[in-house]
Amino acid sequence: MLTSLDNPNVKALLKLKKAKERKKENKFIVEGPHLVKEARKLNLLIEAFSLEEKEGYTALSKQIMDKIAETDTTVTEIGLCKMIEKSEITNKLLILDAVQDPGNLGAIMRSANAFGFKTIVLGEGSCDIYNPKVIRSSQGAIFKLNFINANIVSFLDKIKDFDVYGTSVINGIELDKVKKNEKIAIILGNEGNGISKDVFDKLNKNIYIPMENTESLNVSVAASIIMYKLR
Amino acid sequence: MLTSLDNPNVKALLKLKKAKERKKENKFIVEGPHLVKEARKLNLLIEAFSLEEKEGYTALSKQIMDKIAETDTTVTEIGLCKMIEKSEITNKLLILDAVQDPGNLGAIMRSANAFGFKTIVLGEGSCDIYNPKVIRSSQGAIFKLNFINANIVSFLDKIKDFDVYGTSVINGIELDKVKKNEKIAIILGNEGNGISKDVFDKLNKNIYIPMENTESLNVSVAASIIMYKLR
The missing domain is CATH 3.30.1330.30 (Ribosomal protein L30/S12)
Incomplete structure (x- = not known):
């Protein structure tokens, strides 16, 4: 011992x-x-x-x-x-712009695996996926996904054939009206600040989740509702 | 000072x-x-x-x-x-059977407020809603909801006019096929153990969220997807 x-x-x-x-x-x-x-x-x-x-x-x-x-x-x-590198770009992408809470990141991985968003792109400033709290709350989903660390602005240039959606509480396309295309990328932002300005400026489509008031949702909840709907 | x-x-x-x-x-x-x-x-x-x-x-x-x-x-x-007691029973109820993580409970409150589930029933063994981490992650939603502390089995006898749904990963009605009735109560279980047996035995309807595999979701994610769908 x-x-x-x-x-x-x-x-x-x-x-x-x-x-x-x-x-x-x-x-x-x-x-x-x-x-x-x-x-x-x-x-x-x-x-x-x-x-x-x-x-x-x-x-x-x-x-x-x-x-x-x-x-x-x-x-x-x-x-x-x-660690094994799995950095394939699948047809359904989730792009995280500096999600920082390990519990949130783990919950997002669990949902991504459940709803077939098999690749997660992590922008600069994101929580480390190998943080033990992330792994714990991912409940093993971490083993089943591809991860890409990238500068999001540059990465977007590589996926020009994807329908790329930002997320916004203010305006955009209502989630129920978003077309389920084959190649979809969804961008979620940081817990406190949302999507960073340089990324937001690159986007021409945003999704919003209809709510009774203009408050926002927890980032793992928002990501999961969108993935559930567009799975 | x-x-x-x-x-x-x-x-x-x-x-x-x-x-x-x-x-x-x-x-x-x-x-x-x-x-x-x-x-x-x-x-x-x-x-x-x-x-x-x-x-x-x-x-x-x-x-x-x-x-x-x-x-x-x-x-x-x-x-x-x-504290002010607001224990009104609204038409959309969320019943939590011992949800224990403060971050999860806070995220659930945020979603409940966003999707019009204005009353949360907390079964025995639930995390205290006034825990500072709950309040912080609720982002103020705690101020906008009604809370009822109750034994869930007894409480169910009081809401016989509600469509009461448990949640199950194994079987039940697929979320997309659940009728949006006026009076709906959704029961979510503990992070590790799900809905307790005595509560589960009282239920004749369960919802499941379709997933690519039989893994489960984070409880705040599952609660939020269901509320989003049945809002």
Whole structure:
């Protein structure tokens, strides 16, 4: 059982709490038995760790586990996984312009997977997809999607054959009236500021979700309603 | 400026971090200028506190503010508010069977307000609506809704004239085929466990949201898609 914070394996795991280190090592950590199982199934698992001594797992003390796990203090298993690049551009794209809350990003991934938006484009300033809270709230959807990190303005030039829609609370096409084309890209903006000006200026079509008042919705909710409707 | 944690006003504010105390005192705290403004407009504000000395505010030191504020360390204003009971049963009801994540509950309130589900029934084990993180993520929607704390099984006996729908990933009526009746109640379950068995056993109609696979959605997303569709 690993019990020392000075153990090199433990040190290597702790390093992966930082996005920069994850990127450098091409590795990330998943928390909880469900995700460890998923990662194993998909051949992404490098090593699994558990509080208990059991087959297929390296045992860790509770103290070490609590240092590594980010989501809560009752994590019983974690998995060290390798990143694999899947950056295919599918026919249904979701473009996120600096969505920053890990819970929101995870919920968006879950919906994107459920509604067939198999590629997510992450603009600059977006939350790291390998953040443990993102992975946890994605409930494994992270393993099933393609991700592209890009400057959104430049990326838009590459998908000229797509119907690209921004989202706006003020005006645009009512969601119910949007045509379901084969190639669709939807852009969602940051929680506080919406879509950034340079991206917004490139758009000539925006979707709005009809509401009883002009208040806005949570970004993961807005993204999901649109994907549900245009799936 | 209030600078001491021993100041009785500061002590009274700190007590309100606990749900039990909020309930006893019938008071709660909102964080951030937007919510303080909303509370003032709606006559719910007892006293406002700010890091700066300014009219209409009692000044607080940064140290005290950080002790009181829950959502993050950059809160510049908080408001002490009174609870008012609004427990009207409107024609569109959302019933939450132990939704526990504050972010989810706040996002649900925001959508409920946007789509005209003006009453939320909270079953036992639900997250406290006056939790500062709930209030923050509700973006003020909390001020515009009716809330009823109830045992859901008993509550269902009171709304026999409603079309009551549970939610299920396995089977039920496809969301697109649900009739938009005037009186509709939708039940959403706990993040991990869904709708509890005793509630589920009382239901004869369930809605499912069509997805590409049998995975489930985040509860605030599922609630919002259904409300959007049945608004």
